[in-house]
Amino acid sequence: MTTTTELTETTLLRFATAGSVDDGKSTLVGRLLHDSKSILTDQLEAVERASASRGAEGPDLALLTDGLRAEREQGITIDVAYRYFATPKRRFILADTPGHVQYTRNMVTGASTAELTVILIDARNGVVEQTRRHAALAALLRVPHVVLAVNKMDLVDYAEPVFAAIAEEFTAYALELGVPEVTAIPISALAGDNVVEPSANMDWYGGPTVLEHLETVPVTHDLSHCHARLPVQYVIRPQTAEHPDYRGYAGQIAAGSFRVGEQITVLPSGRSTKIAGIDLLGEPVDVAWTTQSVTILLEDDIDISRGDLLVPSKDAPPTTQDIEATVCHVADAPLTVGHRVLLKHGTRTVKAIVKDIPSRLTLADLSLHPHPGQLVANDIGRVKIRTAEPLPVDSYSDSRRTGSFILIDPNDGTTLTAGMVGESFASPEPVKDESEDDGWDF
Amino acid sequence: MTTTVAKADEGTEAPYALSHLDALESEAVHIFREVAGEFERPVVLFSGGKDSIVMLHLALKAFAPAAVPFSLLHVDTGHNFPEVLEYRDRTVARHGLRLHVASVQDYIDRGVLKERPDGTRNPLQTLPLTEKIQAEKFDAVFGGGRRDEEKARAKERVFSLRDEFSQWDPRRQRPELWNLYNGRHAPGEHVRVFPLSNWTELDVWQYIAREGIELPEIYFAHEREVFSRSGMWLTAGEWGGPKDGESVEKRLVRYRTVGDMSCTGAVDSDAVTLEQVITEIAASRLTERGATRADDKMSEAAMEDRKREGYF
Numbered sequence: 001m002t003t004t005t006e007l008t009e010t011t012l013l014r015f016a017t018a019g020s021v022d023d024g025k026s027t028l029v030g031r032l033l034h035d036s037k038s039i040l041t042d043q044l045e046a047v048e049r050a051s052a053s054r055g056a057e058g059p060d061l062a063l064l065t066d067g068l069r070a071e072r073e074q075g076i077t078i079d080v081a082y083r084y085f086a087t088p089k090r091r092f093i094l095a096d097t098p099g100h101v102q103y104t105r106n107m108v109t110g111a112s113t114a115e116l117t118v119i120l121i122d123a124r125n126g127v128v129e130q131t132r133r134h135a136a137l138a139a140l141l142r143v144p145h146v147v148l149a150v151n152k153m154d155l156v157d158y159a160e161p162v163f164a165a166i167a168e169e170f171t172a173y174a175l176e177l178g179v180p181e182v183t184a185i186p187i188s189a190l191a192g193d194n195v196v197e198p199s200a201n202m203d204w205y206g207g208p209t210v211l212e213h214l215e216t217v218p219v220t221h222d223l224s225h226c227h228a229r230l231p232v233q234y235v236i237r238p239q240t241a242e243h244p245d246y247r248g249y250a251g252q253i254a255a256g257s258f259r260v261g262e263q264i265t266v267l268p269s270g271r272s273t274k275i276a277g278i279d280l281l282g283e284p285v286d287v288a289w290t291t292q293s294v295t296i297l298l299e300d301d302i303d304i305s306r307g308d309l310l311v312p313s314k315d316a317p318p319t320t321q322d323i324e325a326t327v328c329h330v331a332d333a334p335l336t337v338g339h340r341v342l343l344k345h346g347t348r349t350v351k352a353i354v355k356d357i358p359s360r361l362t363l364a365d366l367s368l369h370p371h372p373g374q375l376v377a378n379d380i381g382r383v384k385i386r387t388a389e390p391l392p393v394d395s396y397s398d399s400r401r402t403g404s405f406i407l408i409d410p411n412d413g414t415t416l417t418a419g420m421v422g423e424s425f426a427s428p429e430p431v432k433d434e435s436e437d438d439g440w441d442f
Numbered sequence: 443m444t445t446t447v448a449k450a451d452e453g454t455e456a457p458y459a460l461s462h463l464d465a466l467e468s469e470a471v472h473i474f475r476e477v478a479g480e481f482e483r484p485v486v487l488f489s490g491g492k493d494s495i496v497m498l499h500l501a502l503k504a505f506a507p508a509a510v511p512f513s514l515l516h517v518d519t520g521h522n523f524p525e526v527l528e529y530r531d532r533t534v535a536r537h538g539l540r541l542h543v544a545s546v547q548d549y550i551d552r553g554v555l556k557e558r559p560d561g562t563r564n565p566l567q568t569l570p571l572t573e574k575i576q577a578e579k580f581d582a583v584f585g586g587g588r589r590d591e592e593k594a595r596a597k598e599r600v601f602s603l604r605d606e607f608s609q610w611d612p613r614r615q616r617p618e619l620w621n622l623y624n625g626r627h628a629p630g631e632h633v634r635v636f637p638l639s640n641w642t643e644l645d646v647w648q649y650i651a652r653e654g655i656e657l658p659e660i661y662f663a664h665e666r667e668v669f670s671r672s673g674m675w676l677t678a679g680e681w682g683g684p685k686d687g688e689s690v691e692k693r694l695v696r697y698r699t700v701g702d703m704s705c706t707g708a709v710d711s712d713a714v715t716l717e718q719v720i721t722e723i724a725a726s727r728l729t730e731r732g733a734t735r736a737d738d739k740m741s742e743a744a745m746e747d748r749k750r751e752g753y754f
Contacts (some may be wrong), residue, residue: 002650009461009462009464009648009652010462012460012461012462012465012466013459018674028584032721063540079612079615080597080617081594081596081597082530082589082592082596082597082639082640084589084590084640084642086642089461091462091642091645093640105617106617108619109617109618109619112619113620113621114619138706161600201523218456219459219460220459223538233475233476233478233479234475234478234479234505236505236506236507236508237483237508238507238509239506239508240507243507243508246508247506250475250504250505251475252468252469252472252475252621257458281467281471281503281504282506283507284505289458290447290458291460291461291465291468291469291493292464292468293467293468293471293472293475293504306479318627328641330617332617342626344622344624345622347476347479400620401620401621404619404620404622405622405625406619406622411626413603413624413626413627413628414616415616415617415619415624418617418619424495430707433531437668
């Protein structure tokens with residue numbers, strides 16, 4: 001590993017971690033930062049000072065990542081923390097989320113923007129209930145790549161059979177949930193095996209180290225099968241002598257790609273026109289794609305404002321006032337049937353009401369509990385929502401950005417709930433359904 | 443079991459991959475436009491430091507060819523580098539922007555704030571800032587803070603809610619999901635917005651180089667009269683140095699961050715171009731604040747406490 005003196009532009013990978021302190025997650029994160037030379041002298045010194053003042057023997061790498069005083073005093077992590085590191089090949093944004101059962105909402109938050117999740121397992125314990133919860137969350141959030149890091153291999157004599165059995169059990173489970181790709185890697189975060197450097201202790205393993213995998217996993221997808229979507233954020237109208245008639249629709253492309261000359265439809269109005277030009281932050285381009293922030297110029301003067309959605313005319317989503325979704329409740333106060341809320345989807349915020357909560361899901365065994373009446377913090381469940389205006393929603397499985405929404409408390413602005421439109425998991429699988437009458441609707 | 447991943451050669455991810463700078467730029471522009479669409483009176487904190495210069499550059503790009511729909515706010519400690527103030531005024535004039543100034547010196551002159559024994563004025567910025575926000579009824583305040591700067595900032599949100607006392611309560615911060623920012627707030631409350639949340643120091647410098655953004659001269663190596671205090675080179679001046687036992691010498695230095703003269707240290711450097719500066723930073727083994735900001739060294743919880751009070 002060299003230091004990050006490569007000054008070329010690389011790509012960016014956003015990834016998340018899931019696992020508990022006991023699994024060695026802080027050590028893994030500390031090791032990634034340390035071995036990729038992302039921890040600088042003064043940060044290490046600060047950690048050493050803090051470790052020494054607490055009477056610790058060596059530097060506690062977990063201190064690199066525990067940010068708030070409340071956590072330091074209690075020795076826990078209570079929120080999502082973002083870490084940054086780079087290698088000559090790639091820039092990384094790590095959403096570091098605590099793995100304790102109460103912090104489902106943090107994992108949902110971290111995974112919502114992640115292209116990859118690293119799930120950590122203690123090789124001595126194998127696949128435990130918490131592992132199944134982490135796998136289910138990665139599947140729910142449709143994280144494209146999952147890495148299973150089987151940690152503490154040094155404590156099981158670096159034995160291949162131990163790793164193979166765990167990897168097989170986990171992979172079968174995750175694929176059943178619809179996780180598209182699992183990469184299992186045997187590591188020792190403490191000793192450094194297969195985190196950054198290949199392990200001399202596990203020559204039976206021929207795959208990449210954690211960092212090598214992070215550096216090479218694709219960060220783009222084939223856009224030809226994506227529905228193109230552009231939520232309009234802002235209308236740019238200079239009304240100056242130089243630009244008397246300029247009217248541009250600014251937004252970040254949420255999915256797919258747009259091309260000059262393409263026939264588009266504006267939702268919810270349904271009016272159609274052609275793209276006359278695409279302005280990519282000051283540079284005219286013929287084509288632009290997700291997640292570029294652009295300004296679109298149209299051939300006809302249509303009444304368009306913030307909250308509208310531009311879509312290809314041949315590929316428009318249906319608009320609906322009845323949304324059925326899987327949600328994670330993230331607020332301390334419960335979500336109840338009849339709750340009046342605001343729903344933010346893309347760039348549009350509308351009034352809505354929670355019509356029904358058909359079921360609550362237990363992540364550990366995927367059992368359904370019909371009609372719970374309410375969802376409390378960290379609950380995952382199904383909800384039916386009626387919106388005051390029609391919304392062009394996609395299924396979350398088709399589009400993470402236009403298939404997701406948040407519910408907001410109209411009184412104090414609290415973010416209540418994270419929602420994902422459509423089915424929970426990519427493939428229906430047999431689960432223990434406690435209700436006799438409803439079929440499997442998850 | 444293990445899915446093998448083909449080694450991606452340079453460029454195989456084109457045409458749909460964004461470079462890391464393009465991805466960060468696009469995200470920051472999205473944040474600016476969200477605020478423009480959802481708030482009544484946004485303001486951009488502008489100090490003439492490199493992070494706020496990059497913020498302004500991104501804002502200009504986000505709304506071009508129209509004007510930036512925000513005004514600027516500078517909290518002037520009274521100990522600013524003259525080169526930086528000159529840069530500030532020139533930039534404001536060039537883009538036809540409106541600048542608000544909250545002056546620490548005013549507060550000291552009026553007896554509302556007291557000069558600290560060590561002459562450091564950074565901690566005194568909180569009150570002028572929060573009172574200006576209240577007086578002008580700003581409901582969104584853009585700051586150049588980055589989450590890589592300090593551990594307490596690693597948990598900061600892009601949209602950070604502040605109460606009517608500008609206080610930051612970690613337990614009231616909202617989860618941020620996907621790119622759906624929630625800017626709702628009660629009257630009197632405001633939201634601090636950090637478009638550079640996911641940038642690192644090196645990203646900022648690379649972006650400055652790529653975009654050809656002009657910076658105040660003190661970011662490049664120049665001869666300056668400095669003296670040593672707490673292991674940093676401080677600029678000699680009326681603000682409070684050198685004191686007895688401190689001796690002034692002429693050295694070739696540059697600044698990695700720009701803040702109050704009393705607590706912003708220079709580093710020995712002969713980097714006179716952006717490329718040389720970036721090479722020096724990339725090779726440096728010290729984070730920017732650790733090397734040059736006395737106020738961040740106060741204690742492990744210093745930043746957290748000041749954020750709670752309404753600091754940036």
